Amino acid sequence: MEAEQLIQDKEWGSLTDAERAAVFPLAADEQEFNLLKKMLLVAQTGLEDVPRLSAGVHQRLREAVAARERRIVRLPRWSYAAAAVLVLAVASWIFLHQSSRKPGQPVTPGYAHADKKTRPADTSVQATPPPQVVKITKPAKPRPYRSSHKITWSAPLPFDPPAIVLTRINTSVGANPSLMDLVAEAY
Amino acid sequence: MAARSSHYQNLSDAALVRETGAGATGAFDELYGRYGQKLFSYFYRMLWKNRELAEDQTQELFLKVLRHAGSFDADRPFSTWLYSMAHNMCKNEYRKEEVRQRPAAIAAGKDLPQTEKALDLKQFSSAVANALANLTEEKHSLFVLRFQEQLSVPQISAIMQVPEGTVKSRIFYLLKELKEELHSFKNIYLYP
16 A cells, blocks of 8 residues: 555554555654644645536536537438439439440540530541541652643641641642742742 | 436446537536536646636536547546546646746744644645645646545556656655645644
8 A cells, every 4th residue: 555545544553564664754753644644634625615516517518519419410411412412413424424425436534525625616537437548748849840740639638737738838839830930930 | 318317327438428429418417427526626726726717627628528529548547538638738727827826825834833732724724725836737736636536546647647656756755745844733733
């Protein structure tokens, strides 16, 4: 037993030798022992009258608990409704997306919508049928005037902007004899 | 209602905390009944016998219990958890109180006659109260927990987060210090 426990629980006269040895560092004699005993007794009982905790504290805390209960009960209803709406929205989006996709169209959900918006309708590429495979020949190096020279151009590959531009330029120059003359003169 | 109330009376502290966290007012009432006044007494003794402050702290403590009910470790005694939070709250209050308003230190028993006459118990009580009021926050807390709240050394060790040996040693030196403080009462017959 601890020294302070012995002081609280026992009387000096009833202490054994071992117990007296245990309390000795704190209470070397009966007077010190009794002084400490009385101090602890006073501290425990009559030192100060602790008032009763007012009922208002209990009431306020009770309301906080009740509010928590209401919130907990309501929460699942909201969460279930929100979850149901979310699931429906996601399912509808997936369904609509799947049905609007043409066969053969690559599945690029993230970009398909953006492509539709940004690309003008008249420049859209038709995947089928494939365009006629043509060979692009390099434009011949202009030579001094040879009027009999006919430049033949094949149709450009789609999605080859430089080729399209080049074709347009060459076609228009070749089709116009006066321009060809001008070029010849320049050379 | 009565059956429900008795149902809560049979529950452990840990179960009551769980139920309180789920919003059961009956469980909270039982928990508050078990610890409300005890914790208020602790705050009252620790916080300069300021009733309003002690009530505020008690309320705040139970709100903390409510907020952290989910994180309560059921393997740990609830009372220890509660007193740990209360102890820390008191420490914060002591920190806030830059200049602690100690009652005017009355030299405990210094002016008392060193005679064999029975002293008024009130005089001795006043001297003890003053001696306690002059203790540091740590020592005062230790005294309140050990000798007024009657908590065990392992409990205090868990609350103050110091080894049990340190608690025992601090109790020893605390009693020695108080004995020195009240030394003048040594030769006086104190028993009525």
